[in-house]
Amino acid sequence: xxxxxxxxxxxxxxxxxxxxxxxxxxxxxxxxxxxxxxxxxxxxxxxxxxxxxxxxxxxxxxxxxxxxxxxxxxxxxxxxxxxxxxxxxxxxxxxxxxxxxxxxxxxxxxxxxxxxxxxxxxxxxxxxxxxxxxxxxxxxxxxxxxx
Numbered sequence: 339x340x341x342x343x344x345x346x347x348x349x350x351x352x353x354x355x356x357x358x359x360x361x362x363x364x365x366x367x368x369x370x371x372x373x374x375x376x377x378x379x380x381x382x383x384x385x386x387x388x389x390x391x392x393x394x395x396x397x398x399x400x401x402x403x404x405x406x407x408x409x410x411x412x413x414x415x416x417x418x419x420x421x422x423x424x425x426x427x428x429x430x431x432x433x434x435x436x437x438x439x440x441x442x443x444x445x446x447x448x449x450x451x452x453x454x455x456x457x458x459x460x461x462x463x464x465x466x467x468x469x470x471x472x473x474x475x476x477x478x479x480x481x482x483x484x485x
Contacts, residue, residue: 347361348360348361349361349387349434349437349438349441350438351438351441351442351445352442352445352446354394354395354396354399354441354445355394356387356392356394356395356441357394360387360388360392360394361385361386361387361437362385362386362387362388363383363384363385363386363430364383364384364386365380365381365382365383365384365426366380366382366384367379367380367381367382368381368382368421369382369421379424379426380426381421381423381424381425381426381429382419382420382421382429383419383420383421383426383429383430383432383433384417384418384419384433385417385418385419385420385430385433385434385436385437386415386416386417386418387415387416387437387441388414388415389403389404389407389411389414389415389416390404390411390413390414390415391414395445399445402444402445402447403441403444403445406443406444407440407444410440416437416440416441418433418436418437418440419433420432420433420436
């Protein structure tokens with residue numbers, strides 16, 4: 339599955355390309371240790387996508403994504419925040435990857451339903467033979483009866 343960046347700055351998620359203007363970037367200062375660097379650099383990255391209003395997904399994929407991401411959405415907007423790296427560029431790349439992975443999983447078609455089958459005659463016979471062998475083993479371990 340192809341996930342990542344498109345040539346125009348959009349986001350490629352499987353067969354769908356989300357245009358760059360549908361993505362909203364926000365930058366802020368990261369928390370945690372980092373000395374003077376953390377106090378001066380906006381390295382934390384938040385990437386947002388309005389899933390409810392994204393026409394690029396199409397109706398079916400959008401409904402599927404809204405249903406599967408319901409717990410993560412705030413007013414139909416999916417947000418991914420990254421502050422693991424010291425560099426804003428690396429955090430941006432990771433945010434794109436995470437967003438693409440989340441969307442790819444959310445818009446994937448559901449798996450085919452399982453068709454119920456029954457075991458064949460040979461499989462039933464093997465099962466019964468194995469049960470009989472196991473019973474014989476257990477019977478051979480017991481004390482012989484005195485008749």
